[in-house]
């Protein structure tokens with residue numbers, strides 16, 4: 160048995176409702192990335208270190224592609240439960256469908272959602288058929304590739320600032336290798352059950368940090384609820400609500416990158432709260448791309464603040480702490 164990861168001990172302390180506090184939400188413009196990389200790297204680094212989170216504009220994924228991915232996501236979740244249940248989550252592989260199965264160490268209660276995870280090498284038997292959902296597989300794989308490209312641009316900036324080669328993280332997340340374990344997660348938070356209206360102790364997604372290097376979160380205007388808390392401010396329990404916009408990507412630094420940077424890049428706590436009684440009570444959809452280093456890659460930081468661990472072992476410990484049911 161491995162000793163409990165520090166990240167899990169931290170997370171277990173974050174279940175309280177806490178308070179709301181405004182923080183600057185910096186929007187980093189990725190236009191003309193090749194020519195402006197050094198400037199963008201400085202802006203990303205400063206936002207990650209000063210504020211703790213940031214959003215991306217002009218990231219190269221056109222709105223039509225994002226909207227198509229969301230439409231497919233809605234259609235997938237609208238399939239009969241028996242159909243989705245034929246493609247169940249394979250916990251060790253981060254692939255497949257689950258419903259109300261994720262229990263966060265912070266809350267101890269299941270998130271009020273269903274999710275479907277796409278991890279390229281492990282999708283055998285997990286796609287709905289073309290008859291059940293035409294064009295789903297092709298649309299979602301194309302979107303995954305677009306998200307990967309943006310994530311690698313951002314990570315190349317962090318690599319430069321950390322003194323690594325610009326392609327350090329791109330090689331660590333190589334989709335051509337069998338150990339690829341980056342994941343596109345489709346999320347559907349259920350419409351609020353009228354009996355639970357105003358139950359602010361019930362979480363659509365309980366407070367957590369992500370297990371990965373970097374998360375790109377795509378949200379839809381009007382479907383709010385995401386709140387962020389930079390890791391460096393965790394003791395304040397003062398959360399910042401993010402207003403969703405279709406054309407922006409909200410980014411979280413995850414725990415793999417925190418380790419890899421000897422804590423220079425702090426991971427963010429985040430959560431999705433239930434709507435307040437005066438807010439929209441309908442369903443909420445989001446798409447999250449998790450850049451998780453390939454299994455065989457060792458997470459070894461320059462200053463050696465953490466003991467080296469393979470990305471495979473690291474991810475499994477975190478997943479096991481969230482999905483006892485599987």
Ligand SMILES: O=C(O)CCC(=O)C(=O)O
Pocket residue numbers: 344346364369376378385429430431445446447
């Ligand atoms: O849906 C969201 O906005 C957040 C999802 C999330 O944090 C996660 O799945 O890790």
Ligand SMILES: [Fe+2]
Pocket residue numbers: 367368369374429
């Ligand atoms: Fe998350």
